[in-house]
Structure formats: structure tokens, C-alpha cells
Amino acid sequence: MIEFFERRLGPYPWGQEKLGIAETPHLGMEHQTINAYGNEFKRDDYGFDWLLHHEFSHEWFGNLLSSSNYADLWLHEGAGAYMQAVYTEEFMGDAAAHHRRYKSYLAIDSCLSVAPRGEFSNDQMYEEGTGSAANIYTKGAWVLHSLRYLLGDDRFWDALRVLVYDTTEPELLKSPIDARHRTTDDFLRIASEVAGQDLGWFFEVYARTGELPLLVSKQDGEDVLLHWQTAKDLSFNMPVPVRIGDSTVRVEFADNTARIADVQLREILIDPNMRILRQLSSLPTCAEQRLEEAGSGVR
Numbered sequence: 001m002i003e004f005f006e007r008r009l010g011p012y013p014w015g016q017e018k019l020g021i022a023e024t025p026h027l028g029m030e031h032q033t034i035n036a037y038g039n040e041f042k043r044d045d046y047g048f049d050w051l052l053h054h055e056f057s058h059e060w061f062g063n064l065l066s067s068s069n070y071a072d073l074w075l076h077e078g079a080g081a082y083m084q085a086v087y088t089e090e091f092m093g094d095a096a097a098h099h100r101r102y103k104s105y106l107a108i109d110s111c112l113s114v115a116p117r118g119e120f121s122n123d124q125m126y127e128e129g130t131g132s133a134a135n136i137y138t139k140g141a142w143v144l145h146s147l148r149y150l151l152g153d154d155r156f157w158d159a160l161r162v163l164v165y166d167t168t169e170p171e172l173l174k175s176p177i178d179a180r181h182r183t184t185d186d187f188l189r190i191a192s193e194v195a196g197q198d199l200g201w202f203f204e205v206y207a208r209t210g211e212l213p214l215l216v217s218k219q220d221g222e223d224v225l226l227h228w229q230t231a232k233d234l235s236f237n238m239p240v241p242v243r244i245g246d247s248t249v250r251v252e253f254a255d256n257t258a259r260i261a262d263v264q265l266r267e268i269l270i271d272p273n274m275r276i277l278r279q280l281s282s283l284p285t286c287a288e289q290r291l292e293e294a295g296s297g298v299r
């Protein structure tokens with residue numbers, strides 16, 4: 001597991017001190033150099049102990065990278081959870097990785113943003129109904145998965161390395177180390193620098209807004225028209241993979257819209273490998289979720 005983190009991110013931050021685990025009755029809690037751990041090394045459906053892996057991920061996302069405001073906690077938990085998804089890709093292959101990601105997609109609360117604006121305490125973030133609670137894990141990981149598609153693998157991992165270490169080529173860190181306090185806006189700045197374009201639109205829709213973007217497709221004469229519908233008509237030009245015949249192409253957007261020429265809607269499949277976080281019919285929309293919570297039974 002540690003080899004995986006070091007290869008994907010960089011050196012274990014406290015390699016000159018220690019890497020320890022203390023077995024406790026509590027399920028798990030990250031602590032710098034020694035995690036509290038109580039999962040009995042059980043393997044999950046993906047063939048490894050997700051909790052041990054998750055707590056290790058916090059040595060990077062949580063202990064080396066820290067946050068001064070709990071509203072930015074998704075940088076700990078979403079990134080931490082995403083590392084289990086990536087490990088599943090490597091360890092078990094695509095089928096297991098898709099399964100894990102789809103299961104976490106279905107757990108998303110489509111009313112809650114992962115990074116609400118303002119100051120939040122830890123208790124507020126985990127408070128039911130107001131905080132972002134489980135969403136910072138599930139949706140947080142999905143935001144990163146979508147960013148990975150947008151940037152491509154190399155630039156995505158570079159962005160995470162700069163976020164955590166300040167550099168794309170981290171060397172073994174000498175102790176003592178000060179944690180780097182990061183905010184969602186820091187991540188926006190870093191990802192924008194790596195991407196060579198302002199990614200404000202990406203973070204506004206995915207991190208700051210609760211409602212997921214909806215991709216509407218329709219036939220328009222000989223062409224297919226794709227349109228991103230967002231809460232408050234936010235600008236959103238997220239490219240989308242589309243399978244046409246035997247090949248999958250990356251369709252770029254302008255003004256939330258894209259046109260695929262000379263093709264029938266029934267001949268294409270949008271985002272065949274689910275690389276992009278969006279509102280699908282399998283997930284209740286925010287409005288549907290609210291109705292459900294109100295006990296109307298309508299869905």
C-alpha cells in the first residue's frame with residue numbers, strides 16, 4: 001500500500017520517523033506516523049482492507065496537507081477515498097473499480113456541495129441535513145475522477161503532488177515538517193496552473209454547488225446536440241467522452257453546448273466508462289431527494 005502511495009504521490013512524509021499502527025476498539029482514525037486502527041485487517045469486496053488503506057491516505061491528505069477550515073475537509077476525505085478507488089483499479093482491474101465507483105455514485109446526496117462557502121466546524125460538517133457528511137467522501141472522490149479526465153493522468157497527478165508537496169517532484173522530506181494548510185481555492189489555483197486554463201467553472205459547479213450538472217442530448221437534423229444544464233445556469237464546458245461506432249472521442253464544449261455532426265442519437269453512447277460526474281436517472285435529483293425527505297413518497 002505504501003509503495004502505491006509513494007509511486008502515485010511521493011515519499012511517505014514521515015519516513016525518517018516511523019509508520020505505525022495502534023490497534024484500538026475504534027474503527028479508524030488517522031494520526032501522524034501512527035494510525036488508530038480496529039478493522040482486524042479484514043479484506044473487503046475489492047480484495048484489500050480499505051480502512052487501513054484509507055487511514056494511510058491521510059498521511060498525505062490530512063496530515064501533510066491539512067486544512068484550516070472544515071469546509072475544505074473534502075481535500076482530506078474525498079482525496080483519501082479516491083486513493084482506494086485508484087488502488088482498486090491497479091489491484092483488481094476495471095470491473096472492480098467501476099463497481100466501487102458506481103456504488104459510491106449512488107450514495108451521493110445531490111443537494112450538497114462538497115466545499116460549502118464559509119466557515120464550518122467539524123461538527124457542522126458531519127451534522128445531518130446541514131453538513132456535507134458522507135458527500136465529502138463519495139462526491140469528493142467523483143470530483144477528482146472527473147478532474148482526472150479533464151486534465152489527463154499526468155497533469156492530474158502533478159496537480160495532486162503540487163497540492164500536497166508544493167512540487168511535482170517531491171524528494172524525501174526531512175523532519176520536522178510543517179503541515180501545509182490548503183483550501184479549495186488553493187486547489188483551484190494549482191489545478192488551473194497545471195491545466196493552463198482557469199478552472200473556476202469546474203470548481204464552481206462540482207465543488208461549490210450541490211446540484212449535479214445534467215447533460216441533455218437531442219437529435220438536431222443530421223447532428224446530435226449536447227447541452228450541459230447547470231444550477232443557476234452556471235457556465236460549464238466539461239468535455240465528454242462519446243463512443244461512436246468503434247471509437248471513443250473526446251467532445252469539447254463551448255457555451256455549455258457541443259454538436260456531433262452526421263450521427264444519429266441511437267448510434268452513440270455518452271461517457272461509456274463513466275468518467276464524468278453528472279446527474280443520471282439512477283440517482284434522485286436534489287428536488288426528488290427533498291420530496292422524499294418530506295415524506296411525500298413521490299420520486
Ligand SMILES: [Zn+2]
Pocket residue numbers: 054058076077080
Ligand atoms: Zn478519512
